[in-house]
Amino acid sequence: GALDFVTADDGLARPGPDALAVLSRVAPATRRIGLVPTVTTTHTEPFHVQAAVATLDWISRGRAGWRIEVSATEAEARLFGRRPAAPADALWREAGETADVAARLWDSWEDGAGTRDAATGRLVDGAKLHRVDFTGSAFSVRGPSALPRPPQGHPVRLVDATARPARAVAARYADVVLVRT
Secondary structure: OOOOEEEEOOOOOOOOOOHHHHHHHHHHHOOOOEEEEEEEOOOOOHHHHHHHHHHHHHHOOOOEEEEEEOOOOHHHHHHHOOOOOOOHHHHHHHHHHHHHHHHHHHOOEOOOOEEEEOOOOEEEOHHHEOOOEEEOOOOEEEOOOOOOOOOOOOOEEEEEOOOHHHHHHHHHHOOEEEOOO
């Protein structure tokens, strides 16, 4: 049989290697398989989430995905100490905002914005960069991404929509929806 992609689960509540780091290491050793780490949005800044997923897309030459997940437990919240655990509905609303701003940041670089003109020393065509001004319920993002647009444009996004609070995010942002019975 053929395998289109592999997922690597991750969570803040369990010990183990970071899924994104593991698949970033696997990427250069593979050529065809899609690589989809779970990246939790709850305690990670959206700017960093999109940059990490875009980096995996660059390393894998356009084979990256992102399984969007939230961290809903008080134990996970205590690891960061910034805020208490929130209800699942609020966390999934924030995850949707993260997916939205990630897409905007990926689009903040037009194709061909990276010029790498050795004669002039210019690396970026500023006319092809677009500012993102986003204010969500728990964060704000300003400016273009620090990375060029990923090879896929928008890496594939997966959402496990088994739980009701995740369904709106899955319907609006997911390219692949996972449902467990």
